[in-house]
Structure formats: C-alpha cells, structure tokens
Amino acid sequence: MKTYFKYISLFIFVALIGCDNEIPEINQLPVLQPESEDADAGNWQTVLDVDYFSAITIKNPNEFTDQELNDENDEIINLTQNRTSSQEEKAKFWSAGGVLRWNQIARDLVIKYNVAPNVGATPDPTHPFANPPFAARAYALLSVAQHDALIAAWHYKYEFMRDAPGNRIEGLNSLFSASDLPSYPSEQAVIAEVSFEILSHLFPKEKEYLEEKMNEHIKSTIWAGKAGNLDNLAGKEIAGVVSDAVKEYAANDRMNQSADPNDEHLTYFNIPSRIETPWECLQLPLRKPMLPFYGLVKTWYDSTRIFQDAPEPPPAIDSEEFQQDLKNVRKISDNRTREQWRISDFWADGGGTYTPPGHWNQIAEGLIVDVKWSEVRTARAYSIMNRAIMDAGIVCWWSKFFYYLPRPSQLEPEIKTATGIPNFPSYTSGHSSFSSSAGTVLGYLFPAKKQELEKMYIEAGISRVYGGIHYNIDNIAGRKSGESVGRLAIEWAQSDNSN
The missing domain is CATH 1.10.606.20 (Vanadium-containing Chloroperoxidase; domain 2)
Incomplete structure (x- = not known):
C-alpha cells in the first residue's frame, strides 16, 4: 500500500466550509512531456456513435489569409515576449495536462456540492446534490466528452500537419521546448471548451468560475507559445460539436427519472x-x-x-x-x-x-x-x-x-x-x-x-x-x-x- 500513499499525497485539497466558498487551488504537477504523441489516435473509436466530422467545419490552415496569419503571429510573439510572472505561473499550471487539471476541477466541484439538501427542501436543479451516483455520472460524462473531442482533434492534427508555433515562428519566446505534435487544432482549447460545457451543464451555478478557468486555460497556450489563436478557434469548434452530442446523450439517459417521484409522502x-x-x-x-x-x-x-x-x-x-x-x-x-x-x-x-x-x-x-x-x-x-x-x-x-x-x-x-x-x-x-x-x-x-x-x-x-x-x-x-x-x-x- 505504500505506493498508493504516494498517489494520494500528490495533492492537498483545501477544506470547503460552505457551498458558497471558492473551489480550492491544486498543487503543481510536472510539465507533461508525453513519451508518445499517439499519432494514430484520430482513428480510435469514439464512445458515442455520432458522425462528428459531418458537423465540424474547421478550415484547412492552408486557406488562412496572410492577414489572419500575420495577426496570429504578432499576437503570440507579443505575448510570449512580454509574458508576466502571473501568466507564466498559470501556463505552467495548465502544462501539466488539461485532462488531468479539468478532472481535478470536477472532483473539487463534487466536494463542494456533495452536501445533502435539507429534508423537505424543494429540489433545485441548479444546485445538485453530488452524491456518489451523481458524481459517477459527472466523471463519466466529462471523460467521454474529453475522449471523443480529442480523437476528433487528433484526426485533424494529422490531416493538416500544422507545425507548432515554436517550429514556424521566428522571435517567439516559448516557455517550453517545441513539440512535434501538430498544433492545429489546439488540443488544449478542445479540452478547455468541452470541459467547460459539460461541467457548467452539470453545475450551472459554477458557470462563471468555469468560464474563467476555460479562458485562462486557452490563453495559457498563447502565453507559453504552444498554440496560436487560429489553433485555439479550431479547437473550440470541435469541442462545441462534441459537447452538444454528450449533452444530448445525458438528456436521454434516464437520470432525470432516478429520484423518488412522490413529493407528498x-x-x-x-x-x-x-x-x-x-x-x-x-x-x-x-x-x-x-x-x-x-x-x-x-x-x-x-x-x-x-x-x-x-x-x-x-x-x-x-x-x-x-x-x-x-x-x-x-x-x-x-x-x-x-x-x-x-x-x-x-x-x-x-x-x-x-x-x-x-x-x-x-x-x-x-x-x-x-x-x-x-x-x-x-x-x-x-x-x-x-x-x-x-x-x-x-x-x-x-x-x-x-x-x-x-x-x-x-x-x-x-x-x-x-x-x-x-x-x-x-x-x-x-x-x-x-x-x-x-x-x-x-x-x-x-x-x-x-x-x-x-x-x-x-x-x-x-x-x-x-x-x-x-x-x-x-x-x-x-x-x-x-x-x-x-x-x-x-x-x-x-x-x-x-x-
């Protein structure tokens, strides 16, 4: 069991006293440097039997105008050369892996909402009781959305093969070494957008907080020199299509019929x-x-x-x-x-x-x-x-x-x-x-x-x-x-x- 305690001690969660408290911050992790980029992942099986590609309408990066490319380059050069210490800290936080970070956020939301309502209280759909069955479903919906959206992202990455900014833009002050993973569409924008959509659907009162985290996550890719604005916009497009499909699945999985329907006795x-x-x-x-x-x-x-x-x-x-x-x-x-x-x-x-x-x-x-x-x-x-x-x-x-x-x-x-x-x-x-x-x-x-x-x-x-x-x-x-x-x-x- 000693190895397990290494895992459980990786993070220290701040205790939540009430439902109005902020979500706690989580300790840093090492920068993610994958041993394999899984170049074939665009051919993996998705969970939902949905034709995502017929609904996704991202542009071929070869069709971008010179103005679009110049604007993207100017922004990323400017932000990396003038990166603040706060931006650098946030970029390092998200560099541990977007999937890991958003699953941490999901767990913290469950902690916050895992409080039984008062007996006789009228159910509030905007303030769910994150009990074990609810939590199991929340973790599943989030991870399915991340999984399917990233498979779609990998499909387009290796179709278009757009180099990472550090490999194609001069004057860039990258925070990390350039990756061999194609940057278009941005996998981090995919993760951020799809995670925001699913978690704000499950925890409506946290939408403002989650939107702030999503925007921070996406901006961190530019601060670090990992992706440009065009990469991120394409990632958001993919995430929107997949999150809509996952929310449609959730609307029809009978979870809304799982409580006792008798409100009188x-x-x-x-x-x-x-x-x-x-x-x-x-x-x-x-x-x-x-x-x-x-x-x-x-x-x-x-x-x-x-x-x-x-x-x-x-x-x-x-x-x-x-x-x-x-x-x-x-x-x-x-x-x-x-x-x-x-x-x-x-x-x-x-x-x-x-x-x-x-x-x-x-x-x-x-x-x-x-x-x-x-x-x-x-x-x-x-x-x-x-x-x-x-x-x-x-x-x-x-x-x-x-x-x-x-x-x-x-x-x-x-x-x-x-x-x-x-x-x-x-x-x-x-x-x-x-x-x-x-x-x-x-x-x-x-x-x-x-x-x-x-x-x-x-x-x-x-x-x-x-x-x-x-x-x-x-x-x-x-x-x-x-x-x-x-x-x-x-x-x-x-x-x-x-x-």
Whole structure:
C-alpha cells in the first residue's frame, strides 16, 4: 500500500466550509512531456456513435489569409515576449495536462456540492446534490466528452500537419521546448471548451468560475507559445460539436427519472417488498432514499450482459449464513481495531468529499502522471474507467432497491458504526462495486500495478464491513459485480483501435 500513499499525497485539497466558498487551488504537477504523441489516435473509436466530422467545419490552415496569419503571429510573439510572472505561473499550471487539471476541477466541484439538501427542501436543479451516483455520472460524462473531442482533434492534427508555433515562428519566446505534435487544432482549447460545457451543464451555478478557468486555460497556450489563436478557434469548434452530442446523450439517459417521484409522502419505493424485514431509513428526520431508480439509468456498456451478471438474491435473513455474517459485523463493532478504524476512515468518502468514484479518479491520476501519457490517451483511460464505475453503480443500485436488504444496525441496534449510515438499502455494497470496477480497469491499463490495485479495491470493499454499515455478503457480491463490469470495459478497450 505504500505506493498508493504516494498517489494520494500528490495533492492537498483545501477544506470547503460552505457551498458558497471558492473551489480550492491544486498543487503543481510536472510539465507533461508525453513519451508518445499517439499519432494514430484520430482513428480510435469514439464512445458515442455520432458522425462528428459531418458537423465540424474547421478550415484547412492552408486557406488562412496572410492577414489572419500575420495577426496570429504578432499576437503570440507579443505575448510570449512580454509574458508576466502571473501568466507564466498559470501556463505552467495548465502544462501539466488539461485532462488531468479539468478532472481535478470536477472532483473539487463534487466536494463542494456533495452536501445533502435539507429534508423537505424543494429540489433545485441548479444546485445538485453530488452524491456518489451523481458524481459517477459527472466523471463519466466529462471523460467521454474529453475522449471523443480529442480523437476528433487528433484526426485533424494529422490531416493538416500544422507545425507548432515554436517550429514556424521566428522571435517567439516559448516557455517550453517545441513539440512535434501538430498544433492545429489546439488540443488544449478542445479540452478547455468541452470541459467547460459539460461541467457548467452539470453545475450551472459554477458557470462563471468555469468560464474563467476555460479562458485562462486557452490563453495559457498563447502565453507559453504552444498554440496560436487560429489553433485555439479550431479547437473550440470541435469541442462545441462534441459537447452538444454528450449533452444530448445525458438528456436521454434516464437520470432525470432516478429520484423518488412522490413529493407528498415518505413512501420509499412503489414496488412491493421482496423481503420479510425490509430496509428502513435510519435517519431522523426521515429522508427519502438516495436515487432509488438509479438502477434504471442507461448504461455505457452492454446492458444485457451487465444485468445477466447482476447479483443473485442475498441469503434469507433467518438463514445460518446471514446470521453468521450479522454476528461478524457485531463482533467487529465491539472490538474494532485501530487498523480497521484507519481503513474505514480512509475509504469512507462520505459527504463533503469527492465520493468513492472520485477517489479512484485520483488514484488513476497518480498512475497516469507516472507513465507520461498523451492527452488523448489520458482521456481514454478516464473514459474507460469512469464508464465502468458508473455502470457498476447502476447495477448496484438496481440490486439495492430490488432486494431491499436492511442495514446491519437496523437488525442489530447495538452495532456501533464507524461512519455515517447511507440512506439506501445494504445489498450490494456501492463502495465495493465502484472500487472493483475501477481497479479492474486500471489493472488492465497498468498491468505492473494490477496486484496492488486488486488489494486496494478489496480493502475499499471490506472497509464498509469494518465500518459496521455492510455485511460481507454485500461486499463480496458488489466486488463480483464490479469486476464483471470492469471486464466488459476491458473488452471495449481491446477493440477501440488504440493498441
């Protein structure tokens, strides 16, 4: 586990006291110098089955007028020769990689909005509750948009082969060494614009902040001498087309039907109970359960195959197997060791955090930094993993509200929990489902770390048993389901033309 702590300690997040606080700044990372530019990435498979190229209308750079070229050259020479210390600092910040930086911003937004609304409050679509299912979807939508937009950008880069400014403009005071990656369209403008569009769609109240970050990111490419205005305008055009497609997908993925539609009574579900002692809300005042219909949201990977491997029914509550499991939770509760406390706390990822899906996004970041992947390959990794995390959460929530298994402390009130009790049924474990899907995908992408990652997702799952809020049957079933989704994601990755 020591290597993992290297990853988790890369960044220090400033605590957020209230929802009106600013998003925290994040520590610096090394300048991204990819070991490969992935020149063939324009032929990789996109996630959405959309003909992006029929809608993208960027110009061939050979058609630019002399005036356009001269204006672009004058601007970039002037800004690089008169770069301020503040501009240089911001250029270095974004030079660590736009995909990484915008995923950090996404995690910070989740931290800020992961606060449960007051009981009985009228839902505010402009101020979402960034709970784990919401967060999983947010990370997935962002990474899919980045992935598909960058594939389109790479297609045009290697069609037009426009040299980077440092290789074609005299008098340029570049901040970094010139890259062999063609500059048109600008991949950084693509990332900035598409990330702004998706995150401001998910977090409408943050639009001004996100627009500021987008503009800073795009301008940083000129301050550093990495791209010109014409490169950036083309990148924004691509991002607009892709972000519109991703937002259209999001509008039809059934997420808007995942909450309890009954606004008048505290009825928890409209399906007859399948269990003699069904789950009950243990929070006071009583609160509706978290997104009971999330299990019906559209999956990214093959839904038929996902649900063919859906968790089987848990043991009957009066069975010896179940009673032994319950006794084990009580035993841990009565004799919880310091190490069990530590593990429970470390993986808790409750309110006011980036959630379990965000925890695995940060783990992925550490791995990606080490291998120095290109922007497009980084986006691919996040896209494959985050879609798996979301799908694992969907089948987990289906199981929760199909089997309706009560939490251990509902059946045994003497159980002392080490963390808050989530407001939804017990079987299967969300932590185990999210973590095993992510760890399985990352084990494929980073085979040298596969065993370590497996230990990590096993520990993440058992942490909830140590915390007294799950039975081990929840943990094991969630792990199996998450691993199954992870394997489906790997199948997709093996056929996306990237290898």
